Amino acid sequence: MQHPWAVILAAGEGTRMHSSLAKVLHPLCGRPMLWHVLKAAQAVTEQQIVVVGKGGSQVRDYFGEKLCYVEQHKRLGTGHALLQTLPQLPQSGELLVLCGDTPLLQADILRRLLDIHQKGKAGATVLTAEMEDPTGYGRVLRDINGSVTGIVEQLHATPAQQAVREINTGAYCFELAALHKHLPSLTPNPEKKEYYLTDLLPLLASAGYLTEAFKLTDAFPALGINDRVQLAQATARLRERINGQLMRDGVTMLDPATTYIDCGVRVGRETVIYPQTILEGETDVGENCLLGPATHLIDSVLKNNVTCQKSTVWQSKVEDGATIGPYAYIRPESLIGPDVKVGDFVEIKKSSIGRGTKVPHLTYVGDADIGPGVNMGAGSIVVNYDGRRKHKTTIEAGAFIGCNSNLVAPLTVGGGAFVGAGSTITRNVPPGSLTLSRTPQQIKEGCARRFMKNNKEK
Ligand code: UD1
Ligand code: CA
Numbered sequence: 001m002q003h004p005w006a007v008i009l010a011a012g013e014g015t016r017m018h019s020s021l022a023k024v025l026h027p028l029c030g031r032p033m034l035w036h037v038l039k040a041a042q043a044v045t046e047q048q049i050v051v052v053g054k055g056g057s058q059v060r061d062y063f064g065e066k067l068c069y070v071e072q073h074k075r076l077g078t079g080h081a082l083l084q085t086l087p088q089l090p091q092s093g094e095l096l097v098l099c100g101d102t103p104l105l106q107a108d109i110l111r112r113l114l115d116i117h118q119k120g121k122a123g124a125t126v127l128t129a130e131m132e133d134p135t136g137y138g139r140v141l142r143d144i145n146g147s148v149t150g151i152v153e154q155l156h157a158t159p160a161q162q163a164v165r166e167i168n169t170g171a172y173c174f175e176l177a178a179l180h181k182h183l184p185s186l187t188p189n190p191e192k193k194e195y196y197l198t199d200l201l202p203l204l205a206s207a208g209y210l211t212e213a214f215k216l217t218d219a220f221p222a223l224g225i226n227d228r229v230q231l232a233q234a235t236a237r238l239r240e241r242i243n244g245q246l247m248r249d250g251v252t253m254l255d256p257a258t259t260y261i262d263c264g265v266r267v268g269r270e271t272v273i274y275p276q277t278i279l280e281g282e283t284d285v286g287e288n289c290l291l292g293p294a295t296h297l298i299d300s301v302l303k304n305n306v307t308c309q310k311s312t313v314w315q316s317k318v319e320d321g322a323t324i325g326p327y328a329y330i331r332p333e334s335l336i337g338p339d340v341k342v343g344d345f346v347e348i349k350k351s352s353i354g355r356g357t358k359v360p361h362l363t364y365v366g367d368a369d370i371g372p373g374v375n376m377g378a379g380s381i382v383v384n385y386d387g388r389r390k391h392k393t394t395i396e397a398g399a400f401i402g403c404n405s406n407l408v409a410p411l412t413v414g415g416g417a418f419v420g421a422g423s424t425i426t427r428n429v430p431p432g433s434l435t436l437s438r439t440p441q442q443i444k445e446g447c448a449r450r451f452m453k454n455n456k457e458k
Pocket of ligand 2: 099
């Protein structure tokens with residue numbers, strides 16, 4: 001038997017989003033709406049076609065040319081959108097039609113839709129759902145026997161039809177032979193002048209095909225996104241799914257409602273996540289970590305036993321047993337070694353920090369390579385930028401950098417060297433040496449009072 005194909009309708013203008021970004025590219029939990037739809041479609045069909053229109057180049061840029069696209073040059077409705085794909089479609093078999101703006105419909109539901117369609121030997125099977133508030137959706141009309149007779153859009157529905165709570169989710173399964181024969185005879189809606197795909201159902205019924213419906217008991221997966229309120233609602237639902245799965249797999253969340261994790265992020269067992277934590281993109285967290293409160297990880301890898309509180313880690317890697325924060329900012333291309341301590345108000349940029357090194361407070365490290373067992377005193381600064389170019393600093397194993405020192409790059413501080421507090425170091429420091437660059441301290445005994453008095457008179 002032939003495997004089913006899928007068409008995803010994604011050419012609508014998305015007017016209600018008020019956005020220059022194509023509607024189907026608006027993300028939910030880190031991935032565009034259309035990505036979610038495609039993922040579900042790819043799991044149950046052999047070949048997918050995406051109908052694109054305005055904003056189509058953005059869609060192509062994101063998904064690349066490996067996908068099969070069909071252009072709908074004029075936005076003349078869902079029926080017209082599907083019509084554009086007919087020349088590409090096989091003559092027989094089954095076709096799943098999905099909307100690009102219903103990202104919560106997962107593969108298991110689509111599989112059941114296909115199954116019910118096949119068992120019912122229908123010409124068309126529509127996926128429906130009972131909604132508490134059906135406003136904005138097409139209503140499903142049935143005859144006294146319960147058979148589906150058609151779908152009426154909100155705009156054209158009589159008050160009695162508007163009271164119907166069973167809605168069209170916008171997902172269908174069609175017999176391709178029936179589609180090839182009857183879709184071209186669809187006529188535009190006289191009021192809206194659009195070709196409604198929903199009008200195909202009565203057309204098929206009058207041609208003698210069975211039209212079936214598969215009604216979802218939980219309506220939430222059917223949520224269609226037309227504006228940003230619905231985008232937020234769908235995102236919240238998807239977040240529940242992601243967090244639920246992680247918790248079932250052994251992650252503790254103090255407050256899943258304020259824990260924001262992108263799809264695809266991995267978190268190991270026994271890790272505890274405090275509220276207001278955001279894990280984005282290609283992020284991978286190991287086991288037994290402590291994240292948050294208020295931690296933001298972007299495209300980063302944290303190994304096991306890492307603590308990261310009130311801090312941001314961005315495109316960086318943190319090794320086993322390191323502690324970060326509170327209030328640290330780790331910028332791209334940094335490598336925080338095992339058992340390192342990066343404390344409060346520390347910024348690290350494009351640097352690597354060796355095993356067990358301590359950068360406990362108020363420090364900037366940029367373009368530096370710091371070895372193991374180094375101590376960076378409070379307020380020590382790596383001066384990596386001369387106003388024109390960035391330069392490298394190397395601090396070798398076991399060096400001690402006193403508080404409030406400036407290390408002016410390019411510079412190497414040798415292994416075990418000691419930099420006295422308050423120094424500005426501009427020349428390389430040989431291993432094992434002590435270096436200081438302070439103005440000698442002066443003491444003028446008994447002068448304090450006179451000094452204060454003079455100051456007041458001024
Ligand atoms: C559509 C259905 C409605 C259903 C709802 C489910 C029709 C006439 N109405 O309404 O019964 O309850 O979905 O969410 O089908 N699109 C195109 N080209 C077009 C027009 C739309 O590709 O010319 C695409 C859109 O990008 C979108 C999908 O088709 O992904 C649905 O279009 P939209 O305008 O959102 O239809 P709804 O008003 O939501
Ligand atoms: Ca819609």
